[in-house]
Amino acid sequence: MTPKYANVSERELEPPSLAISTVIFALRPDPETGRLTLWLPLVRRIRQPYRELWALPGGPLRPSESLQDAAARNLQETTGLSPRYLEQLYAFGGPDRSPTPRVVSIVYWALVQPDEAALARQDENVAWFPADAVGTLAFDHNRIIDYALWRLRNKMEYGSIAYAFLGPTFTLAQVREVYEAVLGRELDPANFRRQLQATQDIERTDSFLQGGRHRPPRLYRYTGPELQSDAFPPA
Amino acid sequence: MTPKYANVSERELEPPSLAISTVIFALRPDPETGRLTLWLPLVRRIRQPYRELWALPGGPLRPSESLQDAAARNLQETTGLSPRYLEQLYAFGGPDRSPTPRVVSIVYWALVQPDEAALARQDENVAWFPADAVGTLAFDHNRIIDYALWRLRNKMEYGSIAYAFLGPTFTLAQVREVYEAVLGRELDPANFRRQLQATQDIERTDSFLQGGRHRPPRLYRYTGPELQSDAFPPA
DNA sequence: CCAAAAGTGTTGTGGATACACCCATGC
DNA sequence: GCATGGGTGTATCCACAACACTTTTGG
Structure with a gap:
């Protein structure tokens, strides 16, 4: 051909x-x-x-x-x-x-x-x-x-792409792990948590992740704008 | 054809x-x-x-x-x-x-x-x-x-593209006019001046722009990185 | 009780905004 | 002098980093 x-x-x-x-x-x-x-x-x-x-x-x-x-x-x-x-x-x-x-x-x-x-x-x-x-x-x-x-x-x-790596619910620590893996540096858990909570992109659920050998962390859900990003940027 | x-x-x-x-x-x-x-x-x-x-x-x-x-x-x-x-x-x-x-x-x-x-x-x-x-x-x-x-x-x-609209020397007020025209809003002259001076992108000259009906403003020169932006972003 | 991670409080710092004020020129 | 924009000083606010501290689980 x-x-x-x-x-x-x-x-x-x-x-x-x-x-x-x-x-x-x-x-x-x-x-x-x-x-x-x-x-x-x-x-x-x-x-x-x-x-x-x-x-x-x-x-x-x-x-x-x-x-x-x-x-x-x-x-x-x-x-x-x-x-x-x-x-x-x-x-x-x-x-x-x-x-x-x-x-x-x-x-x-x-x-x-x-x-x-x-x-x-x-x-x-x-x-x-x-x-x-x-x-x-x-x-x-x-x-x-x-x-x-x-x-x-x-x-x-900037954006909220981190959630594209995660499932429907997640702990704040998991979000932080995503950031740390991608950016290649460690982030302060306390400050990171507050930053996330300041955005309107996530919502707390009433569930907790069980099975760790410590205090069970609360699960959150992403509620921000659609991630799929069809068409193109002007968003 | x-x-x-x-x-x-x-x-x-x-x-x-x-x-x-x-x-x-x-x-x-x-x-x-x-x-x-x-x-x-x-x-x-x-x-x-x-x-x-x-x-x-x-x-x-x-x-x-x-x-x-x-x-x-x-x-x-x-x-x-x-x-x-x-x-x-x-x-x-x-x-x-x-x-x-x-x-x-x-x-x-x-x-x-x-x-x-x-x-x-x-x-x-x-x-x-x-x-x-x-x-x-x-x-x-x-x-x-x-x-x-x-x-x-x-x-x-962010960047320093504003200078692409300007000649080899310019007053800080001219830079501000560029920003105001593009962004469509007015900026505080005092704070804007300080922001520009905080960057290393411009250098003062010893010349002043004459001919206005007020105090002659100092002229500056762009000295930052090349604007031409060849190849592509990773800069 | 102890370890470990979840989660909260507190303080300091740098940058940005708002705005009062002085300077130098043309008229 | 006075109007006009050039230029400086400064108080306030706010986002963020640093870090001490409390809480809740498993073992």
């Missing part, structure tokens, strides 16, 4: 092709330290260029599918999951991103909560990596992930 | 085409009130769809030209100006943005200082409009401009 080019001048006659890629973040405990860390799934390339290297999940845009829908489909196809949060990251289009035909990639980033089924999807060609140890990837994908991490941390300090 | 389609199903077989558009902002005094306001240049469409309507300047991406270069070229071709600031805004690609063949637009936004030559370029097919009164534009361009305005105001409250 894809034409092959004998040389550069032929290549330059073709219009650039368009692809959608997605950086998918999830939180999982580190198997060694047990601490919560950021992970992301990558797929192994099965054709040239960069064959055998790991890369971001992605593919072409289908007719009559929006950019966002294409990103959600990437996510579904590689992890089986639905995004809890999905937002456009950047369009990468330098003429030298890829050898042979030029590709412009519109990249999205997503937050998910993986379940066992999703993690089990690991196989020869799909695997989860700690976000700070992905090795050398195909194309400019290392750079893209760095940028996505930067955006994630940035949004974290 | 562009193929014509007899019906929708034919259209859907074609891959989406790619275009670059640019929202160009400049500050000019309002001809009525004399107050500084935001303006932007638009071009009249000379072919279908939306023929005769005003639209953002744009066009296809050329081979071996980066996305950013294409945006700078748009700007140059429609205004004759070079950007003082240029940044990617968003990629718009809904399947219904345009009747007939689908177009994915990667949109940039720019800040410039227009000179007489640039403003003179007004003709049948290029004209400057106040940013809050552009009328009904082609495609989804009204929405795009709203988003660009939102981003501009956002960046304004």
